[in-house]
Amino acid sequence: MERVDGLKDTTCQFTLDGKPFRILGGSIHYFRVPREYWHDRLLKMKACGINTLTTYVPWNLHEPEKGAYHFEGQLDLRAYVSLAAEVGLWVILRPGPYICAEWDLGGLPSWLLRDKNMQLRTSYPGFMEAVNLYFDKLVTVIKPLLYKEGGPVIALQIENEYGSYAKDKNYMKLIKICFQSRGISELLMTSDNWEGLRCGGTEGVLRTINLQRLSFGAIQHLADMQPQKPVMVMEYWCGWFDVWGEHHHVFHYEDMINVVSEILKRGISINLYMFHGGTNFGFMNGAMDLGNYKPQVTSYDYDAPLSESGDCTEKYYALRNLFSRYHYEPLPEVPISQQRREYSPVIVEQHLSLWDILHLTESCRSELPVNMENLPVNNNNGQSYGYTLYETSITYGGSLQSKNNIRDRALVFDNRQFVGMLDPRNHEVALLDGEGERLLSLLVENCGRVNYGKALDEQRKGIVGDIFLNQIPLRGFTIFSLEMRLDFINKLLISDRWKSGTNCTSMPGFFRARLYVDGPPRDTFIKLPGWAKGAVFVNSHNLGRHWSIGPQHCLYLPGLWLNSGENQVIVFEEQKTDGVIVFAENPEYGKTTDVYKLPFCSLL
The missing domain is CATH 2.60.120.260 (Galactose-binding domain-like)
Structure with a gap:
């Protein structure tokens, strides 16, 4: 039966099914978490007192080649949203087309750049044609998930922080039409930081704000821009991302909880970004460039309430205690975290020069x-x-x-x-x-x-x-x-050119070792203290980049990617190796800096 009374913005508050509804949201990106762990992470979200899941949708993964769409396996968006509904969560989708997300090209597919005249995030015909073709496919996937179709999706965000880009005054209206012309009538939102609020919105779409420090000036500015509308912090940054060569950012839970408490006291809806960050597996990390190019690390731990490997942190329990006051019923029990294991170090057995492959x-x-x-x-x-x-x-x-x-x-x-x-x-x-x-x-x-x-x-x-x-x-x-994709790594594994030992005299090279797992495989972290820079592949899964400059000195290895018995570990190394691969039960993210004590401009 079709439902018609979904999330609405009435006088200064949201309503759902005609009743007042406070969004207590949290972000978990399905593409940063192995599918087999989705359920665990969503159960922990529900147990923390979150009532709404938010997730981006990365265009570059769903259409890696023009016209070739992937919405299966790890990218089964419909399964992810349906699982959230089973757990008891509402969902806000953030399908872009641009998502930022500290993700390569902000989620836009690189094949767009084959057009030498391409103008991203504008009404340029070449860009909008590609967006429309993608949305033709995407909307067929998400439409059954919408509230009015009986699904859990109560709102959708169009684009992301466009006010910080704002190159085309017609663009946001066109993106809104991409949604509405395909039959999407749920509540639409935009999100921007304070400076971007003026230029980032479009008529008929609810503006929301992104922030970390509590600024009632910013919140009041948002309220004044759209009187008699509910106020929402779409991204409350409860941590921060890291870049290579700098310190690991942390945001102490006491500072975070003080801000979140004050936001809730004032009746404002909130979404925690990130509730669980996960990992930029493969080569999918983004980069910052506001005058200096700074690539981001493989880990997207983000100092979030749920750690990269899914552990509940002090932030988690502080938030659970706070959110419990906004629920009439006791919160569910917190699921037990999965065990991790420190495997014994393994020695490289074979090497293969780049020039030989x-x-x-x-x-x-x-x-x-x-x-x-x-x-x-x-x-x-x-x-x-x-x-x-x-x-x-x-x-x-x-x-x-x-x-x-x-x-x-x-x-x-x-x-x-x-x-x-x-x-x-x-x-x-x-x-x-x-x-x-x-x-x-x-x-x-x-x-x-x-x-x-x-x-x-x-x-x-x-x-x-x-x-x-x-x-x-x-x-x-x-x-x-x-590109070192799956087919290449599989060819590498069966190559007859591997040489014994670790003494690869002609670097760069690939180095091969075997990890034997007795008993059920467990999550672990790989560390390469005697290596310089490259990438790590375990049973053909690309775990991501390693780089001795830090701050990250480990790579998360989900246990579900390991086999009981023999496992193939391949390290691509550019310059040096000591031939030993080390495993650890806990991560090492390097020296820390308190994000809350830094000027905001220094983060960007």
């Missing part, structure tokens, strides 16, 4: 360097993530200059011997003179596309312009796509 990759020839997204690979959708190797011949040495055309970081090899690095801070490498023709190789890593700010428009990766040797542009490239 190039035949397993897609490659092409080009006179000019081609950026990652425009490579003729992946059914002409380009390369999205990982590494790209550019090779050309030279006959002399001198000054190799990137002119800032490397995105984001390149290891430079002369006849496959490492000679230096090009990155956003270092644009020059000296090459020695030598006789005869030599092979110059540049292994370029996409460290993560920017997910927030104006730099979103400049996120093509690989080599994006000419590279010069003594002021002469290099020509005649062979380009190898090293």
Whole structure:
């Protein structure tokens, strides 16, 4: 039977089924949590006193190649939302198309960038055509989940923090039409920080605010903008994300609970971002660039109430105590956290140089360097993530200059011997003179596309312009796509070129070890104290990037990705290894800094 009285914004309060309703929300992203753990995390959310789940929907995962849609397995959005309903949670969907989320390109698919004239998050026809085709598919998935169809979805957010971008005054209206023209009539919302409220909304859509510090000026500003409407903090940042090379951000629970208590006292609805952060598995982390490019780490622990591995923290119990006062019935019991295990260290048994596996990759020839997204690979959708190797011949040495055309970081090899690095801070490498023709190789890593700010428009990766040797542009490239997807790792596993031992004299390389698990597999953390930088694969699952500069010094390994008995561990390493892989029961996120004591601008 169709329901018609869903979430509404009446005089200064929400109503649901005609009764006053306070949103006590929390964010958990299904794409950052292994599907087998969804139920555990949602049960813990319910037991904390949360009544509404919020989740983003990442376009780049659901349409990784143009016209190829994936809503199954780990990406089964309908199953995730239905599970939330079974647990007793309402749902607010945040399907974008742009989501930010500290996620590569803010959730936008990289194949959009194949259009050299692309204008993201605008009414540019090439962008809106792609959005409309995606929404044609997405709405067929989510429509049965809507409240008026008998489902748990009581509201949807259109776009995300557009006021901080605000390049096109017509754009938000067009995105609203994308929802409404496809029959979605649930309550629509936008969300922005204080500065973005003025430019981020559109007529007929409820504005909400994002914040961490309590600013009644900001909240009053929101209330004044839309009189007689309920006030909601769509993102109350109860932690913060980390970037490589800086400290791990923490937000002490006493400071957090004081702010949340005051918000609730004033009758305001709230959504905790993040309630459980999870992990940026693979190469999916985003980056910040507000003048300086800063890639984000693999972990998305966020110092959230539920830790990266699903443990209930002090924040969790403080919030549970607070939220219990806003429920008439006792809260459910808190589920017991899953056990973790510190496995014994394992020794690398085999190695394989990068140079020995190039035949397993897609490659092409080009006179000019081609950026990652425009490579003729992946059914002409380009390369999205990982590494790209550019090779050309030279006959002399001198000054190799990137002119800032490397995105984001390149290891430079002369006849496959490492000679230096090009990155956003270092644009020059000296090459020695030598006789005869030599092979110059540049292994370029996409460290993560920017997910927030104006730099979103400049996120093509690989080599994006000419590279010069003594002021002469290099020509005649062979380009190898090293996205390190599942099919590549599986080919790697059965390669007959593996060599015994750890002494890989020609780095970078792949290093292989076996972990034997006796009994039921448990969650654990991988640590690589004697290694430099690369990525880790366990039973072909890409756990993410490791980098000795920290702050993160561990990678979360869900036990469900392990087998009882033998497990294959492969580490891709760029520069050095001591041949030992260590396991730990608890994570190590590095030195900490208190986010609440930092100026907000320093976070951005």
